[in-house]
Amino acid sequence: MAEKITPRATNYSEWYLDIVKEAGLAQNAAGVKGCMVIRPTGYALWEKMQRALDRLFKDTGHVNAYFPLFIPMSYLAKEEEMAEGFAKECAVVTHYRLKAEPGKPLHVDPTAELEEPLIVRPTSETIIWRTYKDWVQSYRDLPLLINQWCNVVRWEMRTRLFLRTAEFLWQEGHTAHASAAEAEEETHKMVRVYQKFAEEWMAMPVLVGPKTDGQKFPGAVYTLCIEAMMQDGKALQAGTSHFLGQNFAKAFDVTFKDKENKEEFAWATSWGVSTRLIGGLIMTHSDDNGLVVPPRLAPTHVVIVPLGKNDAERGPSIAAAEKLAAELRALPRDEFFGYEPISVKIDTMFDKQPGFRYAEHEVRGVPVRVEIGPKDIEKAACAVARRDVPGKEGKQFGVALATAADHIAKLLRDIQQALYDRARAYRDGCIATANTLDEFKALFPVEKEDGGTTAGLKFVYAHWDGTRETEDRVQAEYKATIRCLPFDGPVEAGTCIFTGKPSARRVIFARAY
Amino acid sequence: MAEKITPRATNYSEWYLDIVKEAGLAQNAAGVKGCMVIRPTGYALWEKMQRALDRLFKDTGHVNAYFPLFIPMSYLAKEEEMAEGFAKECAVVTHYRLKAEPGKPLHVDPTAELEEPLIVRPTSETIIWRTYKDWVQSYRDLPLLINQWCNVVRWEMRTRLFLRTAEFLWQEGHTAHASAAEAEEETHKMVRVYQKFAEEWMAMPVLVGPKTDGQKFPGAVYTLCIEAMMQDGKALQAGTSHFLGQNFAKAFDVTFKDKENKEEFAWATSWGVSTRLIGGLIMTHSDDNGLVVPPRLAPTHVVIVPLGKNDAERGPSIAAAEKLAAELRALPRDEFFGYEPISVKIDTMFDKQPGFRYAEHEVRGVPVRVEIGPKDIEKAACAVARRDVPGKEGKQFGVALATAADHIAKLLRDIQQALYDRARAYRDGCIATANTLDEFKALFPVEKEDGGTTAGLKFVYAHWDGTRETEDRVQAEYKATIRCLPFDGPVEAGTCIFTGKPSARRVIFARAY
Numbered sequence A, B: 001m002a003e004k005i006t007p008r009a010t011n012y013s014e015w016y017l018d019i020v021k022e023a024g025l026a027q028n029a030a031g032v033k034g035c036m037v038i039r040p041t042g043y044a045l046w047e048k049m050q051r052a053l054d055r056l057f058k059d060t061g062h063v064n065a066y067f068p069l070f071i072p073m074s075y076l077a078k079e080e081e082m083a084e085g086f087a088k089e090c091a092v093v094t095h096y097r098l099k100a101e102p103g104k105p106l107h108v109d110p111t112a113e114l115e116e117p118l119i120v121r122p123t124s125e126t127i128i129w130r131t132y133k134d135w136v137q138s139y140r141d142l143p144l145l146i147n148q149w150c151n152v153v154r155w156e157m158r159t160r161l162f163l164r165t166a167e168f169l170w171q172e173g174h175t176a177h178a179s180a181a182e183a184e185e186e187t188h189k190m191v192r193v194y195q196k197f198a199e200e201w202m203a204m205p206v207l208v209g210p211k212t213d214g215q216k217f218p219g220a221v222y223t224l225c226i227e228a229m230m231q232d233g234k235a236l237q238a239g240t241s242h243f244l245g246q247n248f249a250k251a252f253d254v255t256f257k258d259k260e261n262k263e264e265f266a267w268a269t270s271w272g273v274s275t276r277l278i279g280g281l282i283m284t285h286s287d288d289n290g291l292v293v294p295p296r297l298a299p300t301h302v303v304i305v306p307l308g309k310n311d312a313e314r315g316p317s318i319a320a321a322e323k324l325a326a327e328l329r330a331l332p333r334d335e336f337f338g339y340e341p342i343s344v345k346i347d348t349m350f351d352k353q354p355g356f357r358y359a360e361h362e363v364r365g366v367p368v369r370v371e372i373g374p375k376d377i378e379k380a381a382c383a384v385a386r387r388d389v390p391g392k393e394g395k396q397f398g399v400a401l402a403t404a405a406d407h408i409a410k411l412l413r414d415i416q417q418a419l420y421d422r423a424r425a426y427r428d429g430c431i432a433t434a435n436t437l438d439e440f441k442a443l444f445p446v447e448k449e450d451g452g453t454t455a456g457l458k459f460v461y462a463h464w465d466g467t468r469e470t471e472d473r474v475q476a477e478y479k480a481t482i483r484c485l486p487f488d489g490p491v492e493a494g495t496c497i498f499t500g501k502p503s504a505r506r507v508i509f510a511r512a513y
């Protein structure tokens, strides 16, 4: 398996696609340009993510609901920025019937044209705020704290599995509040929930802060985001939380009577993360041997590989494997693993060489591999290999079978922490500061990007004059965008390195997915 | 609240819609004909159903995956029966872009027409079997045991919330096998999984058996189903499991090399249940006071209502409520509640009368209500009311607070069983046999159905000659369809009551949703 994966240093994009393929995560759909099939291992990752995020949403008072897939074109038109922002990516339903006539090919029935075209939701602010109009009369009806898990469609021409596809899965939170302050608090709260999920489940450190006006969501007053660094130094926008002001309340006439019986427009937020996170997970932790998954999100936590040349040798290995598996599964459920049992598989591919079997589990990113052979049985022991440290260095021999379950349960927690620490150290090591345009130019070389490696890219702090014009020019010349104004970044004033005008603070530039 | 619900005896359809509305389950979407908004309480029910079903699917070896929303029209055309079966209900995407021009209304961009129209999936056999073509080469790649949770669209003109909507949520299992026998075993296994879910979680007894050829799924060799009886005596098809033979393998050229290296077409099954189950749940258990939910699917298991005229009285009631809530939540997690804690809410609507508060929880179907007032506090006790037995009869006074948590945990299990027993007794009491056409006519009176009550309808065993022609005629004349040939029903031969021809066995006729 491993030999099928292009090394990162050779070609980073190929490496990424090889992992998506060889770990069985996803593939391009046949016949439907830009759509993907999420394969079972990829979907299992998404289920784990959903479970953890859903718990975080519910713990912060949110409930789930479901709104229609279709949005009347006129709804989209009601919020001008949103209409402009999404018009070019809309899949449009115009007919509601086909005709199957004997002897003729199946075709669209021209007599079944919709009076008004329906858009397949690219995001649901419009249909949801039209619904909120029915739900909100008084301040007592507020806040509405609602989330939706669903599919959305944004017609993309250049797609890449998980990172950019025409259809993707996501969650979209849509809240309505009686005051701007409360809605802004929600906007900040939810970006911090995303940060928590990214760091504590995905083991992926993120910068948190507002987008520039040029990069904000169409229809938002401002957008907060989490930005992660991939191993090639590019940024991945991993989640966004928008303060929408009263824009959608005004577009859909959602008003409420406040405590003084005065009519007011409601205040809105929306926030979302998507299957794009799976791309981020891959590019944060994986290596040239394949996928690496943080234990809290791993569909399979432990694979046990019993070894032996013949049935006589295999019998005791299998028995020990089954005993250990049962012990692991029976460990008390706790919050760390979402109150699910530790997931254990026993590999019985005895017709393959051990090396092949190990590589198979490595490519799929199982966090811990246990090997039990005849010599181990003699010593009532096993070997335990951690996926995040490949090779001998990460393999511990002679782990007593009697205490192996506890040992492994602790190791899984250690791996989770180690992955975060490693990603954090890598990211922090790739944050630079450019004090002059020349320094900036050196950090964003303009050679052709695709195919070759882009390793060595960095997150670059630089002074910027705060204008859209400068931002657009930098993007055009260096393919670098302002990722955000990190809440935790330095805030001293200075001079814009592009125009020499005053700058309120340094911002983060990066190339991005 | 309760006064807003039309009694079943007055108008059964109104009663159903009133419950959907007053319990906050769903509503028709504004602007999108035939689509529904699933409101938070309704969606919470669906989440509970999903969780339980997903566990049953995984325990039978299935994994989840995700396939595209869009299906090329040519894929649908490849399986003739399916094309004919779904052509009239297809939402068709023909364009991939809108145009937002200043001064002009938002409109479909005529230059962005798709070369081939895309269908919004009404079911996914075609796109999935096109994908399986890539996954299957050898018998070693089989079986594929895959399930998908998603939305589907079937353009319906006459819709009813949950029971029949243009878009609905469902799961669709799609399996591929190396032999007909194995695929048929899967077909039967999954209809039994549905039966288990219906009976043990929904507390809804079902008949299980094959559909007639006239009622089977387009593209299936045969269809097995579970059929439930609603309180008006109508049938609800609650789940189906299809043996698809080699139809889809042939349409998409999915072949494999068997152990003798011979090329064979794969064998298929598919099976699904949908948000329609929520309609079935409502119509199986609810009463004129509102929704009744079996505890295993209840989003909230217990509501505690502290009482008191003033703060001095309320303080101890609230303290006792919080203590009891904490005790209930801390009970050991077990399989009965899906390893989730018992869900408890404390009602603090002190500005409302107790009767209003009780009715509010009744209409929403919370299985157990606990009342704690000053007099209870004196006795260190509480009153416990079970939703399935409204009024005094279902209310137990003087339950000691010290042991209330255990008492309630047991009561929840009792309610689950009692609901099943009651539904089963009701259903069994409404199964009749018609030995003559006159008897049949009397059981399916042809008076106008809508508006008025249709109570008194029954499931009717009758001999039928086995022909599509007779089946269609009975449907046209009596609006009764053959629901299934129950596996557990009587199988002696006889004479068709419609034609006098020989009949192999009695089948079940009913009016149906």
Ligand SMILES: [Zn+2]
Residues within 6 Å of the ligand: A207, A208, A209, A210, A211, A224, A225, A226, A227, A483, A484, A485
């Ligand atoms: Zn950012």
Ligand SMILES: [Zn+2]
Residues within 6 Å of the ligand: B207, B208, B209, B210, B211, B224, B225, B226, B227, B483, B484, B485
């Ligand atoms: Zn049936």
